[in-house]
Amino acid sequence: MSERSESDRLQREGWLQRMLRRPEIGSFVVMIIIILALAFASNGKAFNALGLKNNIAIIAQLGIIAVGAALLMIAGEFDLSIGPMIAFAGMSIAIMMKWGLPFGLGEATPFLAFLITLCMTLAFGWLIGNIVVRSGLSSFIVTLAFWFFLRGLTEVCFRLINQNTNVSGLPDFKKESWFAEQMGGEVFGWFFDAWYWVGTQVSAGAEFTAEMTKSEKLDMINFLSFLNINRKMEQWVTGFDARLLWFIIIAGAAWYVLARTQLGSWIYATGDNKESARANGVPVNRVKIGLFMFSAFCATIFATCQVFDTNSSDAAKGMFKELEAIAIAVVGGILMTGGFGSIVGVIFGAVTFGLVANAVFFIPWIDGAWFRVFVGTVLLAAVFANERIRKRITGGI
Amino acid sequence: MSKQAYMRVENIVKKFGPFTALNGVDLEVHAGEVHALLGDNGAGKSTLIKILSGVHEPTGGTIYIEGKPTTFRNPRDASAAGIGTVYQDLAVNQLMSVTRNFFMGRELTTRFGALRMDEMNQIAHDEMLKIGINFSDPTQAVGTMSGGQRQTLAIARAIYFGAKVLILDEPTSALGQKQQMEVLKTIKRVRARGDIAIIFITHNEIHSRLIADRYTFLALGEVIGSGTKAELEGEDIRRLMAGGAEIKDLEQELAAI
Numbered sequence: 333m334s335e336r337s338e339s340d341r342l343q344r345e346g347w348l349q350r351m352l353r354r355p356e357i358g359s360f361v362v363m364i365i366i367i368l369a370l371a372f373a374s375n376g377k378a379f380n381a382l383g384l385k386n387n388i389a390i391i392a393q394l395g396i397i398a399v400g401a402a403l404l405m406i407a408g409e410f411d412l413s414i415g416p417m418i419a420f421a422g423m424s425i426a427i428m429m430k431w432g433l434p435f436g437l438g439e440a441t442p443f444l445a446f447l448i449t450l451c452m453t454l455a456f457g458w459l460i461g462n463i464v465v466r467s468g469l470s471s472f473i474v475t476l477a478f479w480f481f482l483r484g485l486t487e488v489c490f491r492l493i494n495q496n497t498n499v500s501g502l503p504d505f506k507k508e509s510w511f512a513e514q515m516g517g518e519v520f521g522w523f524f525d526a527w528y529w530v531g532t533q534v535s536a537g538a539e540f541t542a543e544m545t546k547s548e549k550l551d552m553i554n555f556l557s558f559l560n561i562n563r564k565m566e567q568w569v570t571g572f573d574a575r576l577l578w579f580i581i582i583a584g585a586a587w588y589v590l591a592r593t594q595l596g597s598w599i600y601a602t603g604d605n606k607e608s609a610r611a612n613g614v615p616v617n618r619v620k621i622g623l624f625m626f627s628a629f630c631a632t633i634f635a636t637c638q639v640f641d642t643n644s645s646d647a648a649k650g651m652f653k654e655l656e657a658i659a660i661a662v663v664g665g666i667l668m669t670g671g672f673g674s675i676v677g678v679i680f681g682a683v684t685f686g687l688v689a690n691a692v693f694f695i696p697w698i699d700g701a702w703f704r705v706f707v708g709t710v711l712l713a714a715v716f717a718n719e720r721i722r723k724r725i726t727g728g729i
Numbered sequence: 730m731s732k733q734a735y736m737r738v739e740n741i742v743k744k745f746g747p748f749t750a751l752n753g754v755d756l757e758v759h760a761g762e763v764h765a766l767l768g769d770n771g772a773g774k775s776t777l778i779k780i781l782s783g784v785h786e787p788t789g790g791t792i793y794i795e796g797k798p799t800t801f802r803n804p805r806d807a808s809a810a811g812i813g814t815v816y817q818d819l820a821v822n823q824l825m826s827v828t829r830n831f832f833m834g835r836e837l838t839t840r841f842g843a844l845r846m847d848e849m850n851q852i853a854h855d856e857m858l859k860i861g862i863n864f865s866d867p868t869q870a871v872g873t874m875s876g877g878q879r880q881t882l883a884i885a886r887a888i889y890f891g892a893k894v895l896i897l898d899e900p901t902s903a904l905g906q907k908q909q910m911e912v913l914k915t916i917k918r919v920r921a922r923g924d925i926a927i928i929f930i931t932h933n934e935i936h937s938r939l940i941a942d943r944y945t946f947l948a949l950g951e952v953i954g955s956g957t958k959a960e961l962e963g964e965d966i967r968r969l970m971a972g973g974a975e976i977k978d979l980e981q982e983l984a985a986i
């Protein structure tokens with residue numbers, strides 16, 4: 333008996349058991365259910381060539397800001413200013429593209445407009461972070477104040493400079509600017525090219541004929557849409573929205589930092605037990621300020637993609653986006669109290685939310701407001717699930 | 730004094746707003762010695778060691794490291810000067826793994842900032858084993874460890890990172906008998922190395938008698954007695970620990986209830 337040591341008390345688990353205990357498992361299961369349900373209810377239309385492109389677009393869009401919100405939540409803080417930051421950044425870029433650089437410095441290029449805007453949003457992020465760490469106030473209140481401040485500032489700037497609360501009908505900058513194309517254009521064209529090529533092989537010989545009935549024609553169109561072929565038998569969809577690339581870059585970087593770097597350890601430590609982290613030499617204030625700036629960066633990328641995609645912007649952009657970003661993070665398994673969570677879970681959460689937000693386009697008989705009903709329900713369930721995980725890890729307190 | 734104290738503090742004052750937690754405290758620690766810091770609840774022991782480890786800045790007074798006056802702006806400074814601290818309120822992050830706790834703030838990284846995780850797991854495991862706990866899975870969350878194991882983790886961490894002064898704030902208070910003795914053994918082993926000075930805070934008279942070489946007694950933020958074991962021979966340690974109150978009086982008061 334005396335040969336028993338501490339290490340004998342821990343049961344060795346197989347990889348399946350390990351997988352089932354991972355914090356992302358809940359969000360993964362929800363995601364799979366949503367994918368299957370949507371595929372079924374839309375007769376698969378949600379995942380034909382155009383459906384996939386549109387779904388990925390919104391998933392990437394929400395995912396970009398959710399990653400920023402998630403890192404901040406892991407470090408124990410909230411950012412309610414994400415939505416207004418999106419509106420502010422969109423306003424700033426659109427106005428510079430229309431009216432030129434500030435102080436009469438001449439014409440703006442898309443990249444310059446982005447760069448100047450990014451400097452401003454990062455400065456706001458820095459300011460928010462500093463106020464939070466220096467005052468010791470809850471970030472909920474501080475960023476709520478910035479919610480009002482930035483929403484107001486955006487509208488005032490629009491009206492003062494453009495005499496209107498929006499800018500629309502900008503020229504399409506994607507044609508001449510490489511940068512605008514990378515933000516608002518298309519990426520991974522090869523994916524749809526390959527899809528089309530496979531489609532032509534599969535559909536070889538199929539064509540519309542005069543003697544087809546209307547329903548036969550519809551079936552044919554539906555069939556071709558899964559082969560990325562349009563009615564004129566040409567390639568239908570040519571690429572994903574460029575947002576996808578940014579989502580991959582941002583989520584990939586965030587995953588790497590969290591899981592594999594010193595900074596990642598510091599982010600977890602800051603949110604888990606700030607005093608202990610500080611006592612061990614973790615610069616918790618700098619970590620927090622940096623993450624508020626990162627959140628502002630994500631909002632700016634979101635806005636830049638939007639402006640150069642639609643060639644317009646208005647003061648109401650980014651409405652509710654801060655709440656959606658937080659909701660996605662929570663559904664993805666990030667603890668409200670900080671210190672725990674993973675980017676993989678957040679990606680699952682973003683897929684789930686994106687698909688449900690878009691469902692109305694693929695299932696015509698559904699009322700779009702069900703989206704919010706769904707979000708509320710899943711959010712509550714996720715909070716309970718996360719709390720159980722936290723208790724299990726901390727031994728029940 | 731034959732040899733120079735590794736660390737010496739003079740006239741340390743600490744105020745929290747209107748409240749004076751420490752009012753002119755002196756203390757010195759020598760390599761290879763255990764210095765017991767004793768005093769009643771609220772005497773200011775934890776506050777003092779938080780100043781020594783850079784968590785609080787003192788309102789007044791000076792810290793000398795090897796005779797040179799030094800200021801610690803943050804815990805990193807203190808740790809760079811060789812102060813390793815195991816806090817009473819256990820400076821661990823429950824949701825994080827043993828390894829991440831072990832290396833917190835001093836992670837081993839590649840040139841590009843990536844963690845050398847395998848190496849860190851191995852070191853955490855080996856160092857814990859050296860002072861008596863065999864932990865098979867260093868990726869386990871600290872929240873699942875027992876109090877004694879957490880204490881061991883914190884001590885192993887401080888020693889591994891080259892502490893010249895090891896500060897232990899009530900390391901035995903949350904432990905069962907056997908684990909208390911394990912921690913005392915660990916302290917003796919560290920003392921026997923001869924190169925580390927230990928500050929040991931406890932409320933347990935027996936523990937302090939077992940391992941201390943030098944004593945300082947605090948009461949209401951001031952030193953009410955200090956000296957080596959030999960100098961204090963015959964003094965009533967229990968009386969000083971109770972902040973100067975006579976134990977007999979206390980016993981009478983108790984009996985009167």
Ligand SMILES: Nc1ncnc2c1ncn2[C@@H]1O[C@H](COP(=O)(O)OP(=O)(O)OP(=O)(O)O)[C@@H](O)[C@H]1O
Nearest residue numbers: 745748750768769770771772773774775776777817
């Ligand atoms: N951050 C703080 N702000 C205000 N007062 C404080 C702070 N930290 C400690 N104090 C006060 O300073 C006094 C000394 O506290 P300290 O924790 O140093 O006592 P201690 O000797 O360690 O007691 P114990 O044996 O109970 O651990 C207490 O009265 C405490 O309330």
Ligand SMILES: [Mg+2]
Nearest residue numbers: 774775817898
């Ligand atoms: Mg104390």
